[in-house]
Amino acid sequence: MRTFHWVSGELTEVQRFINVPMRWCEQYPARERRELWIRSTGGIEVKLVVHTRAMPARRGHRVLAVLHRRQLVGLRNLSTGAQVNFVRSDPPLLWRRCDGVAVTLLMVVAVVAGLMGALAAGAVATLAAVGFPPLWILGRWLLRCGLSVDVEGAFETAQAQMEGRVQLRRVK
DSSP: OOOEEEEEEEEEEEEEEEOOOOSTTOOOSSSEEEEEEEEETTSOEEEEEEEOSOOOOOTTOEEEEEEETTEEEEEEETTTOOEEEHHHHSOOOSSOHHHHHHHHHHHHHHHHHHHTTOHHHHHHHHHHHHHHHHHHHHHHHHHHHHHHHHHHHHHHHHHHHHTTSOOOSOBO
16 A cells, blocks of 8 residues: 655746756656655755646646655646646656666676576576566556555645645545
């Protein structure tokens, strides 16, 4: 079961940046990064960063931000009623450069094991290299689909908590 947290308050600042991958394995599906500052009703300011093209709110609007593992996964504009599920609108990539390196290393192990006469080890490494990409992509896709559905439910639970219908501060 996933645990979600939420932050509600006034959006005091939104800044838009263009992404430039800094490390060899960083790849973002969205070329834009948004930095949001939300001031809660208690006066605490929270900075959130999300890689997205979609932003349903601007400075001065009241918002509800849903977080999963300290990352912003959804934003609801309470002033206008608009909302965006970032897992659905700009999903993380299913295949990254790092994954290609893992497949290449498995293939090298298969070739070396085959040359050394360990045919069983070579066959296992070859099967792993061939089976790894589709299983890895399928696993990431299933996790992303499940998270996207859970974010929609977290919006409703967080809204109910905010309105005082539920007393818990954590959304499950």
